[in-house]
Amino acid sequence: MSFKKSFLLFFVLSVSLSVTAQEVNTPTDLTEWVNPLMGTQSTFNLSNxxxxxxxxxxxxxxxxxxxxxxxxxxxxxxxxxxxxxxxxxxxxxxxxxxxxxxxxxxxxxxxxxxxxxxxxxxxxxxxxxxxxxxxxxxxxxxxxxxxxxxxxxxxxxxxxxxxxxxxxxxxxxxxxxxxxxxxxxxxxxxxxxxxxxxxxxxxxxxxxxxxxxxxxxxxxxxxxxxxxxxxxxxxxxxxxxxxxxxxxxxxxxxxxxxxxxxxxxxxxxxxxxxxxxxxxxxxxxxxxxxxxxxSRLEVEGGSPEQVRTFYSCLYRIMLFPRKFHEVDAQNKTVHYSPYNGQIADGYLYTDNGFWDTFRAVFPFFTLMYPELNSQIMQGLVNTYKESGWLPEWASPGHRDCMIGSNSASLIADSYLKGIRGYDIQTLYEAVLKNSEQEGPLSSVGRKGVSYYNKLGYVPYNVGINENAARTLEYAYADFTISQLAQALQKPKADVQKFTKRAQNYRNLFDPQTKLMRGKNQDGKFQQPFNPFKWGDAFTEGNSWHYTWSVFHDVQGLIGLMGGQKTFVSMLDSVFTMPPVFDDSYYGFPIHEIREMQIMNMGQYAHGNQPIQHMVYLYNYAGAGWKAQSRLREIMNKMYKPTPDGYCGDEDNGQTSAWYVFSAMGFYPVCPGTQEYVLGSPLFRKVSMHLENGKTFTIEAPGNNDNNVYIQNCQLNGQEYNNTFIKHSDILQGGTLKLDMSNTPNQQRGTKPEQLPFSVSAKK
Known part of the structure; x- marks a missing residue:
């Protein structure tokens, strides 16, 4: 039977049986489900x-x-x-x-x-x-x-x-x-x-x-x-x-x-x-x-559109970063260095902006492609040796684009999840240098680092743009460095220094608005403050988007906001507010603004990276059921396997990786920890064929378009009430079974020990 005939048969059967998901069996040739034209209907003014x-x-x-x-x-x-x-x-x-x-x-x-x-x-x-x-x-x-x-x-x-x-x-x-x-x-x-x-x-x-x-x-x-x-x-x-x-x-x-x-x-x-x-x-x-x-990921029990979207997104994750190395006549891996113009030994990968991809792409590699991840880490060692700096946006060498020192997240997450085969001591030296110096470009090293290390934040009024965003991202990077330092048994002073700096996010929290806000050098908050203003103190977003960038200490943020109830209300507000904006920093509505405005989800701007993890934060406040509902809405509304199939820039696999993780039912909110936060899987079954030969399966037999809520959960046959799954549990292989329902279970995952990791609530 031809593919087209078998596809049609499954479609007719699904309709006749009135199965909401229009369930299909996925054929062996998974490339038939990939649409390389997904996302190509884009312009300067509006990115799909x-x-x-x-x-x-x-x-x-x-x-x-x-x-x-x-x-x-x-x-x-x-x-x-x-x-x-x-x-x-x-x-x-x-x-x-x-x-x-x-x-x-x-x-x-x-x-x-x-x-x-x-x-x-x-x-x-x-x-x-x-x-x-x-x-x-x-x-x-x-x-x-x-x-x-x-x-x-x-x-x-x-x-x-x-x-x-x-x-x-x-x-x-x-x-x-x-x-x-x-x-x-x-x-x-x-x-x-x-x-x-x-x-x-x-x-x-x-x-x-x-x-x-x-x-x-x-x-x-x-x-x-x-x-x-x-x-x-x-x-x-x-x-x-x-x-x-x-x-x-x-x-x-x-x-x-x-x-x-x-x-x-x-x-x-x-x-x-x-x-x-x-x-x-x-x-x-x-x-x-x-x-x-x-085929490393096999999905069953979704609609044709969902399966097509899933594999089209998976294809996108596998394009970047690209190999920049070659194999010479002696079968030795070598590369031309875009940093010093010399030919050097070893791996090199390029064409990647870590500001985008530290969030989900590289955690996906650590989970599903550890050997690739190890090669990328070897490439980072080579980049540091050849240029004196870690890359943050490479194409093919250092480019002056975006902010942060997010290479620390990639390196720490790789090592802490057990990936080896590279010179971690050199990479540790590199992240320490990054934490103390500005680089030759504003995107390399840390712009404003002297202010950050002295005051605990990058000031608003010293001529450094996107200062609040820099502060929040530096604080998260410092958390990952503290974890890496501890794992490498570095001096206690190193661990303590970065543990303390990881709390610098607190310096920008405004208790009056319950939002992150730029702060002047004298310690006073910037005036006037418009939380809907894009750019300025933030990067391609506003305060409502960046306030949630406390990946490592969500419980600390909950405490600052006044507790779980207020925190959940603030999360809800993102979706219920109108999509108003202030574009005065740019002088016109940049495409990210327009993409938020037209999606009819309030201030939720999924088309850009800063807010993509936000929905999962409901879990930290004991309201995981709200995350489950919103996640399904986002997956079904904002992703299609069509030329206009994304809701903003795809960005080197990041927006795709969000979908792939979310469709499987979990997401790496905080790379550098061992946990993935649970959401609402899109399929009835996902089989993860791991590089170690084990298979981890997520089963949700009652799953459909209406049954978006997790009623109960079992891990390898045992009742499981946590709202996260550990990296080690997945690597061991096994089965996570979810009982899905059309009504939320508001009592599940509400105890402190059942919530995901936060520095302020270490288990």
């Missing part, structure tokens, strides 16, 4: 994900994408576009960060190479986008282009019409590029230097292409000039135009690879990853790799 279809392998060094935007446009693929200009090798983590190491390939049947003139109409109806394969019909050229990726290489298969004017355009982009054609070898080599920052002066992405068809013409071009009979060119913007005489249905295949190290390494990457495999073999290999990774 700000994603692009990444045709790649999990965490692969290179991605490929159809390019609809102009060269240099961060919105390189948008769903509403009508034309494709080329198929680009990309390393872009975000349209706001933009791209580097980029060049493109474009088949045409006209004597054109300029990106405007060569562009072609296309339709999503003739487009196939899968993680491991992409195909589209270019109407203006009557050419179908197909791509299949490996980690550092790819194969193109282009089906041409009958024409004596068939060409393949190679565009090495501007800002300094080189191209050379070797017709006798059916080969092109070159490099691109186009980037958006974060690279040394000697940065190059070297590429090599081999064609399976002899050239009938070979020309380079530069700018808008065709350099006839010129086989080599170096200038600001160069490319190649290779001609063929084709028959109808003739396929021309191109094998392409690149390297940040050298042309020779690009050749090696091509031979090693493509070998003599044909297009279909490479496609099947890529599909198998994706299925192997996706």
């Amino acid at each position: 994900g700000n994603t692009y279809p990444s045709i790649s392998l999990p965490w692969g060094m290179n991605c490929w994408m159809p390019q609809t935007g102009k060269m240099g446009d961060g919105w390189a693929y948008t769903y509403t576009s009508t034309h494709i200009r080329g198929f680009k090798q990309t390393h872009q983590p975000s349209p706001w960060i933009n791209d580097y190491g980029q060049f493109s390939i474009m088949p045409v049947t006209k004597h054109v190479f300029d990106e405007e003139k060569r562009s072609s109409w296309f339709s999503h109806k003739s487009e196939i986008a899968k993680p491991y394969y992409y195909s589209v019909y270019l109407a203006d050229h009557d050419v179908t282009t197909e791509i299949v990726p490996t980690e550092r290489a790819a194969m193109f298969q282009m089906t041409f019409p009958s024409s004596d004017s068939s060409f393949v355009i190679i565009d090495a982009f501007d800002k300094g590029s080189y191209i050379k054609i070797l017709p006798n070898e059916k080969k092109i080599i070159g490099y691109t230097t186009k980037n958006s920052g974060g690279v040394p002066a000697n940065f190059k992405n070297y590429f090599v292409l081999y064609f399976d068809t002899p050239f009938t013409s070979s020309n380079t071009w530069h700018g808008k000039t065709l350099a006839k009979d010129t086989l080599e060119y170096k200038a600001n913007h160069v490319g190649a135009m290779i001609g063929f005489k084709t028959k109808k249905g003739q396929k021309i295949r191109v094998r392409v690879a690149s390297s940040f190290i050298s042309p020779e390494q690009a050749e090696l990457n091509l031979q090693r990853e493509l070998g003599n495999d044909d297009f279909n073999t490479l496609q099947q290999k890529a599909k198998a790799i994706w299925n192997q990774q996706l």
Whole structure:
């Protein structure tokens, strides 16, 4: 039976049985549930994900994408576009960060190479986008282009019409590029230097292409000039135009690879990853790799839309951070350092903003992909040795973006959850340096650290923007450092210092408004105070969003607010207030503001990261049932497996990781501890196939769209009343069984010992 027929059968049966969830059995080929176009219907003014279809392998060094935007446009693929200009090798983590190491390939049947003139109409109806394969019909050229990726290489298969004017355009982009054609070898080599920052002066992405068809013409071009009979060119913007005489249905295949190290390494990457495999073999290999990774999580008992959303989000988690290392001729792992321009040994990962991803992406790796996590930690050691600093936003080197010193969270969470294989002593040295110094960029080290360490907060009136947000994030980072110091048996003075600093969040709590508020250097709160003002003292949010950023001591925050009842009321207020805002700091409504405003959930701004953990905080006040209801509402309302499927920037897997964790039924509110806070699982069954060979299963047999509340819970057959699950319990394998109901159990999980971890209420 075909997939489509089996899908239809399950759908018809579910409707006829009036099952609310329209339950389906998930097929073996999980890639069929992934929609790489989820989140691509985005603009500068409104983000529905700000994603692009990444045709790649999990965490692969290179991605490929159809390019609809102009060269240099961060919105390189948008769903509403009508034309494709080329198929680009990309390393872009975000349209706001933009791209580097980029060049493109474009088949045409006209004597054109300029990106405007060569562009072609296309339709999503003739487009196939899968993680491991992409195909589209270019109407203006009557050419179908197909791509299949490996980690550092790819194969193109282009089906041409009958024409004596068939060409393949190679565009090495501007800002300094080189191209050379070797017709006798059916080969092109070159490099691109186009980037958006974060690279040394000697940065190059070297590429090599081999064609399976002899050239009938070979020309380079530069700018808008065709350099006839010129086989080599170096200038600001160069490319190649290779001609063929084709028959109808003739396929021309191109094998392409690149390297940040050298042309020779690009050749090696091509031979090693493509070998003599044909297009279909490479496609099947890529599909198998994706299925192997996706099948680590198996879900049952959800609607087709929920299953599709789940695996589309899981795919997004597996794209970043990307590998920046390669394997040399001696089979040694090496990398070009974007920090000092040298070739060095070892792993390196990049294209990640830890301000976003410390919250759920990296905790997901520590749980499901500890070996990957260990390699990333080794890469952090290398980054520190090569640059003198830990990265906070790398693409591929340090970028001046966002705030905090959240690398401490990644490192502590990794070590405290038992992941080894890296130099933790060097990383501890690095986090200590981060806690005492400002870096060469405002996003590296700690901006305002001298004020923070002296006063216990970053003042509002000393010219340091987003000061309150910095204070709150530094305090959390200090908690993770204190935990790491204790685990490493560091001097007691270290532990005590960071334990004390972890309480610095208290310095910004305003008892009058019960909210976090900027404070001046003289100790007085900033005036006037508008809790709806975005930015200013906060980062891409307002006080109603950032007040909850006390991940490590929610009980302390509850105490400041006056107890559980007031705390719950404050949480409720986030959803019941109108979506008013003050955008005067920015001068216009930034897209995050607009995304909050249009979602009809009050001040709840799920489209950005600071508030994403907030719903789980109901558990800390003995009102977990309220979290369960809200979580289902958010999952069902704000996520769809469609081009407009996110409610804001997807951000390197973070918004996706929130969904994947929440759909499984728990969330890492405080990385650096051993606990995940319980929510309301979306499926009737989730099987977590762990790297240690064990399987942990979450069963909710009575689950449906109405039964969102946990009535009772059993862990491995024993009654379990905690509102959290421990990391160690999951790693041992077993079953967490939840009895779901359409009415809340307001008595479950209300005793102090049943609540999640807080510093102020250590168990």
